[in-house]
Amino acid sequence: MMALTFLGTGDVRQVPVYGCDCSACVAARADERLRRRPCSALLEVQGSKGKKTKGQEFAGKNQRLLIDGGLTDLAERFQPGDLQAILLTHYHVDHVQGLFHLRWGLNDRIPVYGPDDREGCADLLKHPGLLDFRPPSEAFKAFRLGDVQVTPLPLNHSKPTFGYLFECGRQRIAYLTDTVGLPQATADFLASLTDLTLVIDCSHPPASAPPRNHNDLNMVLDIHRQLQSKTTWLTHISHEMDRWLQLHSLPDGVCVAQDGESFIVGSG
Ligand SMILES: [Zn+2]
Ligand SMILES: [Zn+2]
Numbered sequence: 001m002m003a004l005t006f007l008g009t010g011d012v013r014q015v016p017v018y019g020c021d022c023s024a025c026v027a028a029r030a031d032e033r034l035r036r037r038p039c040s041a042l043l044e045v046q047g048s049k050g051k052k053t054k055g056q057e058f059a060g061k062n063q064r065l066l067i068d069g070g071l072t073d074l075a076e077r078f079q080p081g082d083l084q085a086i087l088l089t090h091y092h093v094d095h096v097q098g099l100f101h102l103r104w105g106l107n108d109r110i111p112v113y114g115p116d117d118r119e120g121c122a123d124l125l126k127h128p129g130l131l132d133f134r135p136p137s138e139a140f141k142a143f144r145l146g147d148v149q150v151t152p153l154p155l156n157h158s159k160p161t162f163g164y165l166f167e168c169g170r171q172r173i174a175y176l177t178d179t180v181g182l183p184q185a186t187a188d189f190l191a192s193l194t195d196l197t198l199v200i201d202c203s204h205p206p207a208s209a210p211p212r213n214h215n216d217l218n219m220v221l222d223i224h225r226q227l228q229s230k231t232t233w234l235t236h237i238s239h240e241m242d243r244w245l246q247l248h249s250l251p252d253g254v255c256v257a258q259d260g261e262s263f264i265v266g267s268g
């Protein structure tokens with residue numbers, strides 16, 4: 001069983017946007033539940049009863065994997081030992097800024113996986129503190145973290161960026177931010193899979209001109225149809241997208257995530 005909790009569902013500006021009085025930002029100031037923090041998620045995997053095998057140090061235990069480190073209160077949300085690993089999609093500030101504080105903690109080191117981006121973000125890679133940056137992951141080269149198999153998937157973005165496919169038994173979740181469309185190889189790879197739940201960047205409402213760095217809803221709906229996902233969750237939402245959502249609804253099988261919301265795939 002895998003459970004994914006959206007810790008943050010906002011784009012780089014978050015919602016409400018500082019100084020903005022649009023209807024989405026006003027609503028989010030009035031109702032905490034409508035706020036959108038930096039885009040990140042927690043994947044929890046129930047450990048199998050099976051024997052521990054070499055290289056699977058977490059097998060048999062419940063695992064908690066943090067996807068992206070943009071929340072600035074990570075040290076309050078997680079106790080030492082809570083996180084078995086951190087997976088980074090890329091090194092834009094809104095996806096790593098919380099690590100600048102967490103790294104100076106006193107605790108066992110936390111393995112961190114991510115794409116090959118030697119410049120990373122400022123001096124994070126030079127002064128990692130307790131963050132144990134593993135050698136950059138390779139596209140389509142699956143690795144195991146306990147009971148979950150993780151496959152890095154290249155995305156289209158302004159920095160080297162990976163989405164991740166998480167597989168546990170027959171259950172599959174693909175987490176795809178930040179991206180505009182999908183590289184053909186990633187789309188082909190995902191189209192070959194069944195039982196897929198998608199989580200995807202939908203920063204923009206339907207746009208007439210193709211966006212540059214993030215999906216608009218039209219692109220997301222194309223991907224949803226192409227990959228025949230069971231459910232597609234929208235994340236990395238801007239205030240413009242929230243304004244659009246105040247007036248429109250989404251097709252069946254497509255839902256917009258809110259901060260704190262969870263879904264589960266599989267059942268034991
Ligand atoms: Zn982002
Ligand atoms: Zn606004």
Ligand SMILES: [Zn+2]
Pocket residue numbers: 090092157178
């Ligand atoms: Zn980005």
